[in-house]
Amino acid sequence: MQLFYNSDLTQTTENFSFDKEESRHIIKVLRKRDGDVLQVTNGKGLLFETKITLASDSKCTVEIVSCTHKAPSPYQLHLAVAPTKMNDRFEWFLEKATEIGIHEITPILCDRSERKVVNIERYEKIILSALKQSNELYLPKLNPAITFKEFVAQEKRNGLQLIAHCEETDKKTLKSVLKPNEDVTVLIGPEGDFSDKEIALALENDFQAVSLGNTRLRTETAAMVACHSVAFFNE
Numbered sequence: 001m002q003l004f005y006n007s008d009l010t011q012t013t014e015n016f017s018f019d020k021e022e023s024r025h026i027i028k029v030l031r032k033r034d035g036d037v038l039q040v041t042n043g044k045g046l047l048f049e050t051k052i053t054l055a056s057d058s059k060c061t062v063e064i065v066s067c068t069h070k071a072p073s074p075y076q077l078h079l080a081v082a083p084t085k086m087n088d089r090f091e092w093f094l095e096k097a098t099e100i101g102i103h104e105i106t107p108i109l110c111d112r113s114e115r116k117v118v119n120i121e122r123y124e125k126i127i128l129s130a131l132k133q134s135n136e137l138y139l140p141k142l143n144p145a146i147t148f149k150e151f152v153a154q155e156k157r158n159g160l161q162l163i164a165h166c167e168e169t170d171k172k173t174l175k176s177v178l179k180p181n182e183d184v185t186v187l188i189g190p191e192g193d194f195s196d197k198e199i200a201l202a203l204e205n206d207f208q209a210v211s212l213g214n215t216r217l218r219t220e221t222a223a224m225v226a227c228h229s230v231a232f233f234n235e
């Protein structure tokens with residue numbers, strides 16, 4: 001199934017037109033014609049079967065044939081991850097985490113972060129592309145970048161609040177603290193890891209320290225291990 005995206009669609013929508021860029025892709029690249037069927041999601045769990053009524057490469061118009069709803073995940077996974085120095089590594093994480101089934105992502109700026117500026121608009125495009133490629137119906141929420149201190153001081157979230165770091169302190173394994181269908185928030189630090197001050201601050205704000213394994217992982221690898229571990233645990 002090839003999936004398209006339109007955030008404005010609701011269960012009452014009867015027809016709509018794709019924007020110029022998407023219309024050109026559908027008609028010129030994919031060579032779709034009047035009467036062809038397209039699968040479209042709004043990124044909120046709805047899957048629409050549509051039929052092309054106007055095959056124009058500047059304004060492809062379709063009518064809604066049917067609409068089905070996919071139930072949301074019984075748990076929510078939120079990863080707060082420090083952007084990597086090499087931007088392509090963080091973008092790789094965004095793509096793969098979307099394919100696996102992450103629900104929310106927040107870039108966090110830490111004491112040892114080497115990247116302090118992020119391109120949220122580009123990140124959103126990468127996430128959307130991964131959504132369509134993986135035929136997922138829920139678009140992950142991407143939050144603006146925020147400092148570590150601001151993030152941990154936010155109102156307490158439901159479920160587990162975890163910080164994964166490399167310091168030799170008392171930590172449990174991620175697997176040992178997970179519970180089925182429980183919301184999880186995990187903090188993943190920069191290449192130089194979280195500072196001692198940040199770890200202490202997280203613990204003061206009810207985060208639990210966890211280990212992601214016996215080896216030292218890159219930031220994007222650690223984020224992927226956490227993402228896949230939680231998803232796999234809840235299958």
